[in-house]
Amino acid sequence: xxSVNEIQNIDVLKDLASTAIYGARxxxxxxxxxxxxxxxxxxxxxxxxxxGARQISTQLPVMKPYDFVNYQYELSHLHYNAFLVTDTxxxxxxxxxxxxxxxxxxYRSFPxxxxxxxxxxxxxxxxxxxxxxxxGSDQTLYSVSMNNTNxxxxxxxxxxxxxxxxxxxxxxxxxxxxxxxNARYSRQRxxxxxxxxxxxxxxxxxxxxxxxxxxxxxxxxxxIFDNTINLSNPLTAALSDTRLAYSNNLITSAQVTYxxxxxxxxxxxxxxxxxxxxxxxxxxxxxxxxxxxxSSSQYASQPFINLTSSNGIAINNSNTIDFNxxxxxxxxxxxxxxxxxxxxxxxxFNQNIKYFPAxxxxxxxxxxxxxANPPSGxxxxxxxxxxxxxxxxxxxxxxxxxYKSRYNLNILxxxxxxxxxxxxxxxxxxxxxxxxxxxSEEKFIKNLDMxxxxxxxxxxxxxxAGNNRVSGDRIYQxxxxxxxxxxxxxxxxxxxxxxxxxANLANPELKWETTVSKDLGLDIDLFNGKVNIAIDGYINxxxxxxxxxxxxxxxxxxxxxxxxxxxxxxxxxxxxxxTVMKSSDFQWTASFxxxxxKNTIKALQGGVDSYLVSSGWGQNGExxxxxxxxxxxxxxxxxxxxxxxxxxxxxxxSNLATST
Numbered sequence: 001x002x003s004v005n006e007i008q009n010i011d012v013l014k015d016l017a018s019t020a021i022y023g024a025r026x027x028x029x030x031x032x033x034x035x036x037x038x039x040x041x042x043x044x045x046x047x048x049x050x051x052g053a054r055q056i057s058t059q060l061p062v063m064k065p066y067d068f069v070n071y072q073y074e075l076s077h078l079h080y081n082a083f084l085v086t087d088t089x090x091x092x093x094x095x096x097x098x099x100x101x102x103x104x105x106x107y108r109s110f111p112x113x114x115x116x117x118x119x120x121x122x123x124x125x126x127x128x129x130x131x132x133x134x135x136g137s138d139q140t141l142y143s144v145s146m147n148n149t150n151x152x153x154x155x156x157x158x159x160x161x162x163x164x165x166x167x168x169x170x171x172x173x174x175x176x177x178x179x180x181x182n183a184r185y186s187r188q189r190x191x192x193x194x195x196x197x198x199x200x201x202x203x204x205x206x207x208x209x210x211x212x213x214x215x216x217x218x219x220x221x222x223x224i225f226d227n228t229i230n231l232s233n234p235l236t237a238a239l240s241d242t243r244l245a246y247s248n249n250l251i252t253s254a255q256v257t258y259x260x261x262x263x264x265x266x267x268x269x270x271x272x273x274x275x276x277x278x279x280x281x282x283x284x285x286x287x288x289x290x291x292x293x294x295s296s297s298q299y300a301s302q303p304f305i306n307l308t309s310s311n312g313i314a315i316n317n318s319n320t321i322d323f324n325x326x327x328x329x330x331x332x333x334x335x336x337x338x339x340x341x342x343x344x345x346x347x348x349f350n351q352n353i354k355y356f357p358a359x360x361x362x363x364x365x366x367x368x369x370x371x372a373n374p375p376s377g378x379x380x381x382x383x384x385x386x387x388x389x390x391x392x393x394x395x396x397x398x399x400x401x402x403y404k405s406r407y408n409l410n411i412l413x414x415x416x417x418x419x420x421x422x423x424x425x426x427x428x429x430x431x432x433x434x435x436x437x438x439x440s441e442e443k444f445i446k447n448l449d450m451x452x453x454x455x456x457x458x459x460x461x462x463x464x465a466g467n468n469r470v471s472g473d474r475i476y477q478x479x480x481x482x483x484x485x486x487x488x489x490x491x492x493x494x495x496x497x498x499x500x501x502x503a504n505l506a507n508p509e510l511k512w513e514t515t516v517s518k519d520l521g522l523d524i525d526l527f528n529g530k531v532n533i534a535i536d537g538y539i540n541x542x543x544x545x546x547x548x549x550x551x552x553x554x555x556x557x558x559x560x561x562x563x564x565x566x567x568x569x570x571x572x573x574x575x576x577x578x579t580v581m582k583s584s585d586f587q588w589t590a591s592f593x594x595x596x597x598k599n600t601i602k603a604l605q606g607g608v609d610s611y612l613v614s615s616g617w618g619q620n621g622e623x624x625x626x627x628x629x630x631x632x633x634x635x636x637x638x639x640x641x642x643x644x645x646x647x648x649x650x651x652x653x654s655n656l657a658t659s660t
Contacts, residue, residue: 003147008034020432038134038141050128065110065210110210126151140171158192180255190245203234240284242362248276265322273314281306282362304354312346334400345389390473391419408436418468422476428512432463455525467513478506505557515542534575564605571597
């Protein structure tokens with residue numbers, strides 16, 4: 001977590017020559033955020049506050065009461081023809097819910113209920129306070145800040161509260177020794193049921209757009225309609241459910257820089273980060289999931305809760321030696337050798353608790369889980385916990401050579417060892433190189449007497465980068481998990497039995513995913529640096545992709561992590577920065593960028609040309625196609641030529657096919 005008030009500047013590194021030194025962590029680019037530091041002189045105290053309001057800008061159009069009921073009437077006719085039942089039987093459900101068909105016109109006078117406005121229509125207030133203190137002397141600079149944010153969500157029962165505190169300290173102990181300390185703490189609470197394709201708030205669009213028999217502010221489930229297609233009053237559902245997410249994060253780092261000799265700099269950095277996350281969710285009696293979450297319809301109206309937590313500790317250490325070699329005049333040579341260790345450990349816990357009394361509130365359920373009372377013969381689901389961790393060891397070196405600041409060569413090699421791979425594939429070596437030619441320093445350019453041209457540079461780079469960033473800590477090994485079940489045994493007495501089973505299919509052949517990058521760039525500075533133009537063309541080819549792929553069901557598993565296939569990304573980028581106006585106390589800058597990128601799947605595993613995958617979003621069908629020669633993320637499905645209306649069909653019984 002970082003307050004925008006603390007940011008000094010943000011640098012984005014995209015080409016491989018700039019990101020290669022960061023290894024797998026920089027495989028997809030690097031953002032370098034520099035925070036504000038103290039300044040020599042008097043103590044400066046700054047404070048500011050902000051108050052604002054937000055509203056939803058656009059709502060989706062929905063049916064009026066008469067249109068909605070008439071639509072249900074048409075659906076009942078389709079039901080009649082599809083299932084070949086009598087009209088009386090088919091229309092019973094409609095009449096029970098909406099009354100006789102001859103009275104449909106009364107719905108024209110029904111006032112419409114805008115559920116979107118009821119759920120998302122409020123003006124959400126927000127406020128923010130920030131205070132900072134910074135200053136320093138010749139030896140020490142310091143900066144301390146605190147930020148508090150309180151935001152009300154536009155959705156009912158939603159909001160955010162967050163507190164941030166930071167400390168930065170830079171001290172020169174002696175002419176040869178410097179120490180820097182950074183500490184940042186964040187505490188956050190997020191409330192809100194959220195939105196998803198399977199959540200209760202989808203009923204905001206689907207629920208009947210008129211008021212029922214009783215006040216919908218209390219409860220109006222429309223029992224027959226609700227039980228038939230699992231719709232709930234969206235206002236009742238929003239007030240019934242509770243989701244609370246808590247997080248505490250502490251990020252610390254310390255750096256020691258020592259110059260034993262004029263040309264040598266030793267630097268050591270240690271980081272220690274702690275994260276704690278907790279999520280509590282409560283599903284009340286109005287949640288349609290309650291009935292399926294309990295094992296017996298007798299207890300279908302009993303609330304349940306879900307408790308999850310995760311805790312993590314990350315430790316990193318980097319040690320480098322920086323040597324500026326003595327060189328002939330107009331030549332410079334810098335050599336850096338370094339070593340890094342990254343260690344991540346964590347644990348997680350998940351528990352579902354059912355069978356709470358119907359009248360229990362979320363606060364009561366979270367405070368005392370003993371209120372849950374399973375019926376005779378039933379027990380609570382078993383909790384699930386996990387312990388995980390991974391290690392990354394790295395060695396790297398970089399050589400930077402420059403002649404007259406005109407010709408610049410940058411060569412880097414990095415060797416990474418990851419605990420996510422077996423011993424024979426643990427280590428990967430990733431070299432890279434960049435050459436830059438500052439053409440504006442050449443005589444033939446200067447002789448052109450183009451005073452408006454401040455700088456002209458051509459860049460070219462080539463290199464490789466590794467990636468081990470996949471879920472799981474030791475994915476090359478078989479891992480085991482526990483489970484408890486009372487199903488699946490022919491001679492079972494329905495008592496719950498705990499067991500241990502393998503959670504994944506091991507693959508000791510897994511290795512580093514590798515990206516080969518080529519980049520050609522042009523930098524142009526105009527009008528004494530007031531306008532900067534950067535043009536880049538790139539081709540990135542990635543092989544040995546670390547992906548979950550389908551395996552034969554005879555293995556007893558569905559998927560397995562494998563190195564499969566290859567992809568290619570290529571494109572052009574244009575970046576334009578300009579200083580429009582600048583004075584001693586005012587500066588106005590502008591920037592513009594445009595890019596074109598094309599990605600292509602070059603190969604898949606085992607000669608496979610294509611396969612279908614599911615996004616998992618709101619349905620179980622396979623809605624994406626992975627196909628050689630096509631882009632990543634290609635939608636798969638039917639193309640629509642239009643839609644049919646009722647007038648396009650003759651739905652008399654004589655036209656319907658029958659079978660015996």
